[in-house]
Amino acid sequence: MGLKMMTCKVVFHPEAAKELSSLDNRVKIMVLKQIKKISISPTLGKKLGSRMSLDLTGYRKLYVDRKKIRIVYKIVDQKVLIKIIAIGKREEMAVYQNAFDRIDET
Secondary structure (H helix, E strand, O other), rough: OOOOOOOOEEEOOHHHHHHHOOOHHHHHHHHHHHHHOOOOOOOOHHEEOOOOEEEEEEEEEEEEEEOOOOEEEEEOOOEEEEEEEEEEEEEHHHHHHHHHHHHHHH
């Protein structure tokens, strides 16, 4: 009897969904592969904390495309739901600022 991998449900913040759709196809495929990994192993990403006045404690990040892109997400209910709140480049902390700005909306 084979062992079935349990996957979490993944939901996107509306702005994160827009960020994903705006990526070129090559990067989009890489992002989706990483999101699939997160759905199987939610704790895969590194924990975020508070930096440069952005408190992202409780959120995680996973790198894509040789660390050019980050996925910021939160495990809402262990083994059940993962919410992607931001996808983007680290330049000038933009992806983290976007994630921080969306915390109240999650």
